[in-house]
Amino acid sequence: MAINHVILVPVTNSAASLEAVSVACALGKQRKSKVFAVHVIEVLRSLPLNAEMDADARRGEQLLRKAEEIASATGYHVEGELLQAREAGQAIVDEARDRKADTVVLGIGSKPLIGDFQQGRTADFVLRHATSEVIVVRQGTVPRLEHEHE
Amino acid sequence: MYVIIAGGGKVGFYLAQELINGNHEVLVIEREAGRCKQIADEIGEHVMNGDGCEASTLDRAGVVRADLVAAVTGDDEDNLVVCDIARQRGVPRTIARINNPKNELLFKKRGVETTISATQAILAQIEQELPTHEMIPLLQMHSGLELVEIRLPNTSPVAGRSVREVLLPPESLISLVVDPGGVPRIPSGETRLNAGDALVVVTRKESLEVLRESLIGATHGLDT
Numbered sequence: 001m002a003i004n005h006v007i008l009v010p011v012t013n014s015a016a017s018l019e020a021v022s023v024a025c026a027l028g029k030q031r032k033s034k035v036f037a038v039h040v041i042e043v044l045r046s047l048p049l050n051a052e053m054d055a056d057a058r059r060g061e062q063l064l065r066k067a068e069e070i071a072s073a074t075g076y077h078v079e080g081e082l083l084q085a086r087e088a089g090q091a092i093v094d095e096a097r098d099r100k101a102d103t104v105v106l107g108i109g110s111k112p113l114i115g116d117f118q119q120g121r122t123a124d125f126v127l128r129h130a131t132s133e134v135i136v137v138r139q140g141t142v143p144r145l146e147h148e149h150e
Numbered sequence: 151m152y153v154i155i156a157g158g159g160k161v162g163f164y165l166a167q168e169l170i171n172g173n174h175e176v177l178v179i180e181r182e183a184g185r186c187k188q189i190a191d192e193i194g195e196h197v198m199n200g201d202g203c204e205a206s207t208l209d210r211a212g213v214v215r216a217d218l219v220a221a222v223t224g225d226d227e228d229n230l231v232v233c234d235i236a237r238q239r240g241v242p243r244t245i246a247r248i249n250n251p252k253n254e255l256l257f258k259k260r261g262v263e264t265t266i267s268a269t270q271a272i273l274a275q276i277e278q279e280l281p282t283h284e285m286i287p288l289l290q291m292h293s294g295l296e297l298v299e300i301r302l303p304n305t306s307p308v309a310g311r312s313v314r315e316v317l318l319p320p321e322s323l324i325s326l327v328v329d330p331g332g333v334p335r336i337p338s339g340e341t342r343l344n345a346g347d348a349l350v351v352v353t354r355k356e357s358l359e360v361l362r363e364s365l366i367g368a369t370h371g372l373d374t
Contacts, residue, residue, distance in 0.1 A: 046214060048215065085195070086195045090195040
């Protein structure tokens, strides 16, 4: 059966984004989706966009492998891709459009409770500009171990 | 071509849009965070929040690899500083928007290759409509050259003389003569100039007054 539903999940080294991979896989199982994991390397403007970013690329590959492991653990499969861009938010929105993604699952960290809640510039941009459905997975504000002790 | 635009007002924004459409790499530097967000809504990642007058901001923008920096804020002093820093960082070409035409000379002295003055441009358009104005600035060119149109009055000291007989300031050239009937011709040394002819002349900016005296006469007041 052809898969029509597409989910895009951006991956960083944050716990929230790895949690987002699990959520994307669970959702993918439910909706019979193809899940793409992307890691965006943000290139400084002092460098050309196609600059060789070997160290960042290696880190990105590791993160994508980790996402694949998480997916495998849930009995699902994700396809990973590395992207180079000036701004991650724009790259995610463009990638979602190019892949005709129906859903973007985005993990965001929890900021200290001082002032207004800030979801970060990448999430802000994606929420404002993505044409697809966006599901935000916010990291818990209480460390998980404390939950487990309760 | 990588173009950095300092100032995200209407001029900077529309300039960026046009350049992006022309497939250039563009970055707008805008001081106001709120305005940055508005610009980002339209042109995405091609905007950066920061003060273009600060070297650190321009460095963050990758000024060292920029082919051109255009300073188009509404503040002449800011535009001058942006161009100064850009030139110090080795940017091959800087363009500044000038709001007060009186600052133009200062920009030239500081090595800003190209200046754009909306005030001057509008003034030139108005002067083209006013028959009393005999010297109309048409175009500012590189290296301090300017293209002007001069209509010879009846009292012109060169009326009835040939081009060869006209004493022009150094590095000046009569490139076109349009007679009162609107017929253009490229002048030779023998071409006779008559009252009512419009001459298109290339000259140095600092020679404009001497040129005026040569072709129009000293008795006419300033009208540029």
